Each structure stands twice: as C-alpha cells, then as structure tokens.
Amino acid sequence: MKASDLFVKALETEGVQYVFGIPGEENLDLLESIRKSNIKLILTRHEQGAGFMAATYGRLTGQVGVCLSTLGPGATNLVTPAAYAQLGAMPMMMITGQKPIKTSKQGRFQVIDVVDMMRPITKYTTQVVSADRIPSAVREAFRLAQEERPGAVHIELPEDIAAESSDTNILTPTTPRRPIAEYKAINRAVEMIEAAQTPLLLIAAGSNRKLTSKMLREFVDKTGIPFATTQMGKGVLNENDPLFVGNTALSDGDFVHRAIKRADLIINIGHDVVEKPPFFMEEGGQKVIHINFDSASVDPVYFPQLEVVGDIANSIWQIKEQIEPQAHWQNDAYNDLNDAFADHRDAAQADDRFPILPERLVRDVRSAMPDDGIVTLDNGVYKIWFARNYPAYSPNTLLLDNALATMGAGLPSAMAAKLVYPDRAVLSVCGDGGFMMNSQELETAVRLKLHIVVVIMRDDAYGMIKWKQANMNFDEFGLDYGNPDFVKYAESYGAKGWRIETVEGLHERIEHCLKEPAVHVIDCPVDYSLNDATLNHNLREISEKL
Template sequence: MLGANYLIKVLEEHKVDTVFGYPGGAIMPVYDALFDSSIKHILCRHEQGAVFAADGYARSSGKLGVCIATSGPGATNLLTGIANAYLDSVPLLAITGQVNSDLMGTDSFQEIDTLGLSFSIVKHSILVKTIDELPQAIYQAIHIAQEGRPGPVLLDITKDVQQAAIKRVTVSLPVSDCSDLDEKKLQQAKHLIETSSRPLFYAGGGIGMANASTSFRALANKLQIPIVTTLKGIGSVATNFSNNLGMLGMHGTKAANFAVQDCDLLIAVGARFDDRATGKLDEFAPSAKVIHFDFDKAEFDKLKFATVKVTGNLNKNLQYLEQQINCTGNQQWLSSCLANKRQYQFKYSKSEQTICASSLLNRLSKLLHDKPHIVTCDVGQHQMWVAQHMHFQGIENHLSSGGLGAMGYGLPAAIGAQLANKDHQVINVSGDGSIMMNIQELATLIRYQIPVKILLLDNQRLGMVRQWQQLFYNNRYSEVDLSDNPDFTLVANAFGIRSQSISSGMQVEKALQQFLDSEKSYLLHVSIDPKENVWPLVPPGKNNSQLIEGESL
C-alpha cells in the first residue's frame, strides 16, 4: 500500500466521511487515493474556503474537520483558516502536499517551508519526509487535534512519501490525561460560591468544546446565579434562559456588563478573559474574586488572577459542584440583575421605509425559533448584531470567527455546517465587505446542491471600520466606501443561485418567508442605512461600565 492510500485508509478508520480541499501537483497521490475511497471530497474554489468549511463542519458537529491542499500557494492559502481554528480551538487536520524530499530547500516549483510557516498558528505540525514516519505521524496528528483543548494540526507530507510503499507500521500514542477530580480545589470553589453575595457565571466557548452544556445548565439552574456569555459562549445556555444576561464586553448588553462590574465572585467557565470581553483589564470585575475552570492551565492568571483554578474534565467538575452545593444564589442580587436585563433590553422598531438590521435579525430569529438551525457569521457589524439580536438554543448553533475575526469565514463555514447537519436550516449572515472575501464558494453551493441561505446586509461600507472612524477618528472615512459593490443578486444568479433584493421595511416579512421557504440555496440582499451603528459600545481603553450608546436608526 502506498503512503497516500494509507493516509486515506486511516482517515476512513477514524470515521472521517467528508473532507474539503483543492488538488495540485504535490498532493496528487492523495487525490488519486481519494478517487476510490468512501470519503466524500468537497472541492472548494479556494483553499481558504476549504479550511473554513472544515472548521464549520467541526464546530457544528464536534467531529474532526479535515482539509487538503497542495504545497506552496495551496498551503499558504490555508494559513488564515488554520490560524482561525487555532484561536478558537477547533479540532482540525490540515493535510498539505510537499515537494519531493530531495527537492526541499532548493526553492523548487511550489516549494515553501510550510512547517516553518505553521509554528505560530497550530497546536502541532509534522513534516513527513520518510515513509517509515508516516503511520505514527497520521495517528498522532488525528489524536492531538482532538484531545484536551482541541486545535489544528498540520500534516505536511512530501510527494515521494505519498508515493512510497508502506513497509512497517508502528504507532504509539500518548495516554490522554485522565487526572482525577481535584476535590480540594472544587471544595474551595464551593466555599467561595457559598460565601459570595454577588456571584456571576462568565461562560465561554470552552463549555462547547468540552461538550459540557448540559452540566453547566444543570449547575446554573440549581444555583440560580446570573450568567453572562462570551461571543463563543453564546448558546451555552439558551439565549432566552431567564438568568442569562447576554453577551459581555465591547458590544455586550448593559445588563451583562453592569453585572460583571458589580459582582463579587466571577466564575469563569471555559473563558479566557479576551480583551474584547474585558475592556480595560485593570477595571474588569474590580470587586470580584475569580474561580477559573479551564482545561488549559496556560490560561490561568494569564490576564486575570484567579483565586481558585480548576483544571481537568469540565463535565465532571461541574457535575461534582452541582452535587455538592445545596445553597442557591442571593435572590436580591439576581433580582437586581434581572431588573437591569428588563430595563435595558433591546427595543425593536418597525419602519415601513427603511430596514433596521437589528429588527430584521430579531425577526428572522423568531421565524427560525422552532426549527433546527445554524447561523454562521462573517466579521463586522453584522456579526455583532447577530450576537445581540438572534436567539440560540445551543453553542453549536452559532458559528462566528471569535479569536481571529476573519472576514470571509461565514459562507464556507456554512457549507461545512450544512454538510455535517443535513436536517438543519443553515444561514450565513454576511456583510457586503465580508461576502466578497470568499464569494467564489457560491460555486461550491451549486456544485453540491447545498441549500445554505445567505442573508447579506449591505451598507455599502466596511461598516465596523466606518463606525470607529466616525467615533474615534474624527469622521475621517478612510477606505471604507464600497458603494461600487456589484449587484449581488446578479452575482448570485450568475452562479445559479436564486436571489432577491429588498430595501424597505414593507418588504421584510414576505422576503424572509421566501428566503426560509426556499428549498435551495438563496441570497437575500438587504440594503441598510450606511450610518447604522452597533450599540452599545465600550470604547477602547474604557471599562465595561463606561459603554456609550447612540441613536438607533
């Protein structure tokens, strides 16, 4: 058996049924092996599309995402997507072809030092230069991507190895960490929770990665402690759960940010104190002791000192606490947080003339409510409006490029999510800047008849940059005008995708129904006011209670 065939065989053994990629010279033996395999290969139209699709597949299913590219430009085009998976801890295997081992280091055609490029954006990377190294490398890569805190692993395989016959297979994998519960730390956490007056859960994406939503919800329900979530933590409890105050941070809700500033105990669960969440770090949760649950010890005290640090299996830790603690939180504190939630809840206006993005998204969310669905975002104003105004039942229903903030993520991620969740309505909410970053993937929708819907909010601007230039750069609008956008409905039609454009409030209801009723992919183009801003906003350098608000249009 050749190395390339062996690679595909091991992927099949690991129940990989779908991979995303783009062929080229140095990866041709792998594509030849794929030709006879049971694995479905999705040909994306750019390697960045392939890696984002694999990311969306992984996030929405909890399974390993796999993407394949050739050497040189194929590999460099993957890098943004690999970095995205690294910063959001997504289990991803990126397989790249490399030139023959005897040509490496000679600047041969499509040769680049892919291993060297990978170091800062992977959990691990392996260059395979001899056939005897291949079996161990493949098994190790698959294992590392998924164990502990997940992340991307790059497997760079020279073409001669792909074409060489496997001689011997010896594989040894490290034993996964299965350390016992740290009962001492958990008892300390219990004591802090029982003696605090104003405890608050700060729920992050780690809850989803640990598949611990059920345990977290049970604990939160029992303790009756208010909850704030990060962007990636959205869905860790249902948006409409009574004690959920919403997202914290730069574009968080007032209720969430005020609770963080007032709490005396912050219970961080799979969250990493990202600057977009904390605002001015020195003034973040200033009166609070911190309990920090995280699998990754490197997150402890990285940005905020934690009095109690609990590592290990999050599910078991949360279940232990739920069994041990019998008290419930301070009712007066909870009531005060919920009063803020009511007082500062978002309000939705109806206009017959213009379309307000937040109202539209909230309406879409209501129409989707009882149907299984996944929403993927790109990056910018629309991403924050989705986080603020749409409702999510589960953490895997909301896919957003959180750490890297990569425009162009949404459409390919939706492709991956739809292929992993065939019974779900998958919607990509995008902006007119972001959609152009990977618009070639419309061809992938058509090629495989993938019924992803695209809701395109078009303000003819790079809206978030424009908003910052307005607020913090004295209205000096530098390179944000996109008023020469193409007619997106015609672009969609050119790819064979049905589309519609709306620009007035009167059109919204009917258009959303048509959008959702379509059995095939569909693009709904929505013209919104270029001056619409995302509110509230915590200005840079300010703490989360110093948020500002402007008028909604």
Template sequence: MTVATLANIAPDTHPAPEPISGARMVVEALGREGVTHIFGYPGGAIMPVYDALPGSSLTHILVRHEQGAALAADAYGRVTGRPGVCIATSGPGATNLVTGIANAFLDSVPMVAITGQVASPLIGTDAFQEVDIFGITLPIVKHSYIIRSVAEIPAVFAEAFALARSGRPGPVLIDLPKDMAVGTAAPAPIVLPEPEHAPIDLAALAAADALIAGAKAPLLYFGGGVGIARGERALRDFAARTGMPSVATLKGLGAIPTDDPHFLGMLGMHGLKGANLAVDEADLLICVGARFDDRATGKLDAFAPKARVIHIDGDPAEIGKLRRAEVGLSGDLSAILDAFQATPEIGGWARWCAEQKRRHAFDYDAPGGGIYAPAMLKALSEAAGDRAIFTCDVGQHQMWVAQHCRFIRPQAHLTSAGLGTMGYGLPAGIGALLAEPDATVITVSGDGSIMMNIQELATIRRYRLPLKVLLFDNSQLGMVRQWQELFFAENFSEIDLSDNPDFAEVAHSFGIEAFTIDHRSEVAGAIERLIRTPGPILCHARIDPRENVWPLVPPNTPNTQMMDKRW
C-alpha cells in the same frame, strides 16, 4: 516467574502487511479515523493522494479557493466535535490554508490540514511551488509533521488526529513530500499512549464551594470552552441548581439558551448593558471555559472590581493568565461542575439582575421605513427554529447576530471570534451543512465580507447545498466606518463600497436563487422565502449606511461606560 524459551513461544500467525503506496496509506488512515468529508483543491505535489481518492469511502468537497477549504473544515469541526480535514497542494495551495488554520487555532477548533510538498531531495532548493509550510505555521498549530518515511504515515495520522481533538483542541499540520506519497512500504504499527485523565483537585473544589456558599452576588461567566468540552448539560444543571444569573462571551453563546430567564446576554465591547452592569456588581465570578479576553473585559483592571474569581478551564495555562483567581480548577468541565454542592441564597441579587435585563432590553421599533437589521435578525432566528445554525462573517452584522439571534446550543452560532476572519461565513455554511444536513443553516454576511470568499457560491451550487444567505449591504466597511466616525474625527478613509455589484445578479450568475429588498415592509416576506425555499437562496438587504452597532464600550474603557446612541 518463568522465562519463555523459543520452544514455547507460539509462532506469529499474523502475516506481514503488504507494501502499499503512501497516498493509499493516507486515504486508509483518514477512513480509520472515521472521516467522511474532506475539503480541498488538487495540485501537483498532492496529486498522488487525489489519485488514491476515487473508490474510497471519503467524500471530497472541491472548493474554489484553499482558504474556503480550511474555513469549511473549521465549521465542520465546530459542529461535530471531530477534526475537520482540509487538503491542498504545496506552495500557494498550502499558504492559502494559513488563514483558516490560524482561525482554528485561535478558536480552539479540531482540524487536520494536509499539504503536499515537493519531493524530499528538492526540499530547500527553492523548487517550483516549494514553501516551508512547516515553519510558516509553527505559531498557529498544536503540532506539525513532515513525513520522512512512507511506513510512518499511518502512525503519524493517528497521532495527529489524537492531538487535534484531545485536551484543548486545535489544528495539526501534516506536510507530505511527493516522494512519500508515491513511494511504497509496509505500514508500521500504530501505537498511541493512553489518554491521561487528571483527577479533580478536591481541596480546590472545597474552597470554590465555600466561596459560592458565601456569595451574595455570584455571576456565572462562561465562554467557548463549554462547547468545546461538550459541557452544556453540566453548565445548565449548575445554573439551575444555584439559580445563578449568567453572562456569555461571543463564543459562549448558546451554552445556556439565550432565552433562558436567568441569562443576561453577551458581555463586553458590544455586550448587553444589563450583562456588563451585573459583572460590575458581582461579588463572585465563576468563569467557566472563558479566558478574560480583552473584547469581553474591556479595561482589565476595572473588570469585575468587587468580585473574587473561581476559574474553571480545560487548559491549565489559561487559569490566572490575565486575572488572578482565588481558586483555579483545570480538567473535565462537566465533572467539575457536577461536583459542586453549594446553593447560595441569592434571591435579591437574581431579582436585581432580572430588572437590569428588563430595563436595558433592546427596542426594535426603529423609526423610518428602512430595514432595521437587528429586528430582521431577531425575527429570522425565531422563524428558523431550534434546528438553525447561523454562520457569520465579521463586522457589524456579526455583532448584531450575537446580540439579537436566539441560540439554544453553542453549535448553532459559528463565528470567527479570535481571528475575526472576513470571508468566514460562506465556507462555514458549507462545512455546517455537510456536518448536519438536516439543519437550517443561515449565513449572515456583509457586503465587505462576502467579497472575500464569494467564489464559494460555486461550491454551494455544485453540491446543491440549501444554504440560506442573508447579505446586509450598507455600501460601506461598516465597522471600520463606525470606528472612524466615533474615534477618528469622522475621517472616513477607504471604507466606501458604493461600487458594489448587484449581489442578487451575482448570485443568479452562479445559478442560485436571489432577491433584493430595501424596505421594512418586505422583511416578513423575505424571511418566509428564505426559510421555505428548498435550495440555496440569497437575500440581498440594503440597509442605512449610517447605522451603527450599539451599545459600544470604547477601547481601554471600563465596560460600565457604554456608548449608546440609538434613536
């Protein structure tokens, strides 16, 4: 090897980059990452970035509350698989993002949140609209940055986006002091490490294959990790190859189409009885992209008591965290599922599971003339077709959507699973429509949830987003009332919402078409109107305040002990 000398080194022909403002670096960094939409609300500390936005390739969506920005970015990230971007000013702007950041963290959604901050010399002086958003969000982000040098902005943004979408996705926060946004510098070079791809553990794979081959009653239990990894094709191939019955968590719905004959339904607290009974009888549980969450398992030490466990997850920290696995496999879910070879003999078991599914199927012929929400949702999802995306708020209607709607892909069911965020539905509908403009996006909400972010009706109107909103109004905080009825001796405390506004008139005041129904005979026409109306529309459906979600597993109870008090 020869040592180069100054004489034989060619001169650098690349000119040094010109100094530009930090705000311009932010806009250019977002463009390099392929960002097309950002959701935000301007203010003092972030104003330099807003000054740099006009003329860029970015489309800014002005929400009416910063929480709406974060939740819309969350939905955008779920649908596209790319980090959704939200932006807010310092102080209350930043703190209003916190719920949406936490929502993305608990559901492993890629997001980059950008917050303005007071100028660097003022940090720590209790300056106007100064809060330590870096410290506030530490437990609910994958990583966070405070920009200390203008030149580092491009490198920080590149690293933030890489972190948000890699491994187990999640939110990353970038706090931008105002002097860093207005200051100028030549951008520093961007250097990112090559991503690591861990090989499949062949010994663990062989052990798992042996367990599958020897199982008489294996069950596939899958969760939101499948959709995060875009592993639906591999999961479906594995299920078809083995003939294995399957159950899903709330976030897993759609990874195998819900109308697949071998799919038994959602398991857990509000799961289908056939699904919970199958888990109880299984001798092998193949857990893919799920984490043995308490809402899925019920009383953990009574969950799948006869089953050995194969746990497959993209995050090695989840394997064995709550339930010991005989075999754990971490890494690329698709590669792992494709590598399995065993095909068990399970004809009798599959027939038993199919019989449980048939025996415990829902009856939609409810008595009376009132609107029965499960039947309306089933009919709506069938009418909406394969291009439908449902975004849900939180409460009884959320569980009815999970139980009764048809999903053919995980991205068709956007719901706040880990945090249970009321007010998620409308902003999520905005994010979903901008991520997939050709989809039929339907927000299902309740009269409690919709009031949390009802101001986003203005955003829907401004951008002419054809969101279909189905609002179930029982004049109650329904899920809280149900628990007070069943577990708190009917001591109904602070759940009365009988002073609700006329929601159709509220929508009209925002310039959105709306109508009200309160009888079963009106349901078919309402569904057709929702689907066929070209622009945004809200259907206000009044339902019986005494209606409950069934089945229900009481807290700290095995999933086999399901309460079911339908007519």
C-alpha cells in the same frame, strides 16, 4: 501498501468523512487514494473556503475537519484558516503537497518551507520523510488537534513519499480520559459560591462542549444562579432563560457589564485568552473562580482567587453534587437590568425605517429561524448586534468568530454546517465586503445541492472600519466601494437571487427561502447610521439610571 493509500487508510481509521480542498499535481497519488476510499472529496474554489469548511466541521462535531492543498501558493492560502482554527479552538488538519524531497529536478520552483510557515499558528506541523512514518504522524496530528485546547495541525506529504510503499500497520485511535480537578479545589469552590451574596456564572469559549452544556444546565437548574456569556460562549445554555443576563458583545458600559459589576463572585467557566475579558479584576474587589481545562494565565487584570483545573464538565458536576442553594443569594439582583435591556432592545428592533437597521434585521432573522436553526456570521459591525440581541437556544446555533475575527468565513461555514446537519435550517449573514472575499464558493454550494440562505447586509463600504474611522475623528476616506448586482451575481452561479426593497420584506423573504430547497442570496440594504445613537446615547442614558 502504497504510501498515499496508507495515508487515506489512516484518515478512514480516524473517522474522516470529508476532505475539503483543491488538489495540485503534487497530490495526485493522494487524490487517487481518496477516489478509492469511503471519504468524500469536497472540491472548493479557493483553499481558504476549504479551510473554513474544515474548521467549522471540527467546531460542530468535535472531530477533526480535514482540508487539502498543493504546495506553495495553495499552502499559503491555508494560513488564514489555520489561524482561524487555532485561535478559535477548532480541531482541523491541513494536508499540503510538496515537490519530491529526494530527487527533485525543479530547483526551488514554488517551494517554500511550509512546515516552518505553519509552526507559529498550529499545534503540530511536520513533513513526512518516509512512508513508514505516516501512521504515527497522522495519529499524533489527530490526537493533538482534538486534545484540549483543540486547534490546527499540519502534515506535508511530498510527492515522492506519497508514491513509496510501506508495510507499516495503521495505529488505532484511543480516547484518553482527561484529568479531573482535585477535591480540595472543588470543596473550596463550593464554600466560595455558598458564601457569596450575588454569584454570577460567566460562560466562555472553553465551555462550548456537549457534556459541559449538559452539566451547566443541571447546575443552573439546581442553584438558580444567573449567567452571562462571552461571544464564543453563546448558546451553551438556552438564552431564553430568565436567568440569562446578557452577552458581552460590547466593550464596556452595556447592561451585562453592569450585571457583572454587581456580582461579588464570578464563576468564570472556560475562559479563553483570545477573547477580551469582560471585567478587570482589582485587588480587594470581586472574587473570581477560574474553572477550566488549564490553569489561568495571570496578568494585571486577571488573577483568580481559586483555580479549578481539570475537565470542565466533571468539575461542574462535582460542584453541583455538593452545593446547596443558599437563602442569602440575591439571584434577583439583576432583574432590573434584564428588564431595562429588554425595553432598550425591543425599541430598536421595532424601528421600521429602510434601509433596515441591524437590530431590526436581527429580530427578523431570529423570528424566521427555527429554534435549532444555525446562523453563521461573517465578520463586521453587525456581529455585535447578533451577539448582543440574538438569543441562541442551544449550542452552536449562532456561529461567530470572536477569536481571529476574519472576514470571508461566513459562507463556507454555512456550507459545512449544512453538510453536518442536512435536516436543519442554515442561514449565513455576511457584510458585502466579507461575502465577496469568498463568494466564489456559491458555485460549490450549488454543485453540492445545498439548501442554504445567505443574507448580504449591503452598505457599499467596509462599514465596521468606517464606523471606527468616524469615532476616532478621522476624515472619511478609502473605505467605500462598488458592488455587483447581487441578484444577477447569484443567478450566474445557478443560485436564486432576491432583493429587499421594504423593511417588511425581509422576514417574509427569509421564511420563503427556508422552505424552498436551493442556494438563496438575499441582497438587503442596511443602515448603520444609528450605531452611535443607540450605543452611546440611549444606552448610557438608560443604564446609568439603574
């Protein structure tokens, strides 16, 4: 079998549906093999868009998303998506081309050491030096990409190797069983939880797995123990639950942080060091149980008293089976904080000034989206408001990046979400800065006939940095820019463009766009001027009374 055919056959055996990317001349053998296969090539307008789509596919399905580029500049354009997938624990494989490695006659033209470049930001990177190595290289890459903690992997397939022949057999994928926690750790966890007065679940990034979500639901239903989430843990449990005490979107001082401080025991599930911890431990202070696939990375502010290491879902199930609800648990200790937060949030969301406030925009998006609709966020100050104020009712219905926190991923993520879930509503919220970083993918979305809605929060500046600049007492400088007419810009790609001119118009327009199959772009002017008033004055004034 031709090596490129063997490679694609290995991808098919792994269950690959899509390859996202931009081929170059070094990929032409592989491109022809994809043409003859059952895999669909999603041609994008930039390798970065392809990488973000592949990573989001992995995030939503748990399967490895695959993207493709040529050598040199095509490969370097995958560096940001590689870091995005690696830090965000999204299974993704990158395939890059390379000049012939045996008889190259072009010197170093476009040649860089892509394998070494990818080494610090992937779990696995290799160059295929023989067609016979393809089955094992692909199997190992997929195994590592999906193994906890998931992440990015990379295979370089040189042009001359792709054209070779091989009679090597494809390796069949296997599904390993993850280790489970020792019974002594489970028993000790049960003892500590039953002895606590105000236990609190903290659900973090590593909890965002289907089985974990199911087991956590059963655990909370049995015990009635309240829960909070980190940004990457949003939606693991239904946040419309009265036991939900908030999301750790802000650095400190919010209602949810006060709830965390009231807890005498924090059951920290799926803690990931890429996210800033929402609490700092002190010797002799509140106790912490670390439940995760891996042991804790201990530092001066995180040194859990108990580590339950093993498959998270199984650990939760074992604890749930043994634990008995206790009469002395004060599960209502956080109720006043919940009520105060609701009053605080509702007052801001009712504001009817225009340009629209971010809190009001969050409310309008939530009320327009169906319960299972998927919102993808780019990166900007509005991400805080969505993490804090947008209740997610099920896993992966609010996709945000609190790991690499890169701009430019919002639109490609929405496109991937629509491919995975064609029957669900998909909406992307982007700042004008982040949107323009990959806005060319509108053409890809139109070509694929995707039904997605993109809301651009336009303030004609890099608003997040501008806000920080002001808070650090620097003079305003270097962060304002001009924008195209986003309505005409969308229409030039064959999408539908809309402009919001009143505060009441946003909700109505989103509802309309969700009903009409097309690629929709909504230009919505936004006002960030009350960020400080809301976060620093009203928040402190209200929460300090509690």
